Amino acid sequence: MRFNGKTVVVTGAASGIGRATALAFSGEGAIVYAADIDDAGLAATAAASNGTIVTARCDVTRTEDIKALMDRAAAETGGIDCVFNNAGAGGDRAAIDEIEPEGWDRTMDLLLRSVAFGIRYAVPHMIGRKGASFVNTSSVAAIGPGYSPTAYAVAKAGVLHLTKVGAADLAKHQIRVNAVQPGFINTNIFTSAMGMPEDLELQAKGAIAAMSKQAQPIARGGQADDIANAVLFLASEAASFMTGTSLLVDGGITIGPRHSWDPEIPGLFDALQKMADGGKAA
Incomplete structure (x- = not known):
């Protein structure tokens, strides 16, 4: 029960990595504020928990929603101990020579700006909380091309740098900031963005799992729980000497060709x- 009595905010908690992480935190005693725009998915996450999950509708592209989420969590529990800035989607899929400004801005708002203001509006409620920390979701796509659409990759690289400068800015408050970089995780982040029907999503997940066995040293598809385990480590006392860094959880796919x-x-x-x-x- 590493997080017994702690208040944790998880964005993008209705599915995939966010759902798995919200369940893991609540299973270890945290009061989890699970946020998303998918009300049904949030309800399913809360129903699956054996701990305490409070659901909150939050569109992370709206800074007023982010502030309201952090203010509510702090008002109802007395403060915030950890924020997992995780909400996201595949973003605009166009190449750099084809993307339009609206698609670029929408992707950056969802994947990068939301992390910045997730930090900004949580910090006042974290100062003075022993062990307070942020974990941000980046990606192997931050390392180089070929893992994702261009705008997504650039945004996730921005999350890595924001993690470093955020760690420097918040050191005066003894608040740690780290990131996790998932590889190919068997969630619906890109299939949902493509508008695939449910039966095709299942086929796509099977294809990802099969491809993963051939594409990386660890011959299985990554699971949301693999990332949740890393996030809980980074948020825990065991990682108290870590800040401004990231954990690659990628099955070894970035080792090389x-x-x-x-x-x-x-x-x-x-x-x-x-x-x-x-x-x-x-």
Whole structure:
């Protein structure tokens, strides 16, 4: 019960990583304020908990909603101990030579601006709380291209830098700020953005799981609980000497191209060595 009596705010808590993390926090004694725009999903999250989950409708693209969420959690419990800034979606899928300003701004508002103001409006309620911390959801997409649409990747890279500068800004209050970087996690974050019907979403999740087995050293699809476990660690006393950093929870997908970890796949230097050995034999 690492979080017994603590107040925790989780955004994007109606499904996926947010839902799993809200359930994990509540299961370890936290009073969790689970926020989302999906009322039915929030109700399902609360019903699945064996602890305390208070649901709150919050559109994180609206700063007034974020402030109201933080103010409510603090007013009802006396303060806030942890905020998991997690709400998000796939964002605009256009390439940089095709994206329109509205799509770019909408993606940044949802994925980056929301994190900034999640921090901004929670801090007044966290000052003086022992062990207070933020955990922000970034992504492997922050590391380089090929993992997500362009605007999403740029926003998630911004979350990483915001985590660092936020940690520096809030050190004077003894508030820690860290991030988690999920890899391919079997949630509906991108399929929902594409408007897929439910039966196709299930097929897509199966395809992601199958692809993950081939694309990374850990041969299984990532699950929301894998990220929840990392978030709870970062928020716990066990991580009290960590701030301004991030945890990659990606099954090893960012280690490098397949030949870097699969001995069955020859890499460039293997091919060159074979050429050299062949030349010597001749």
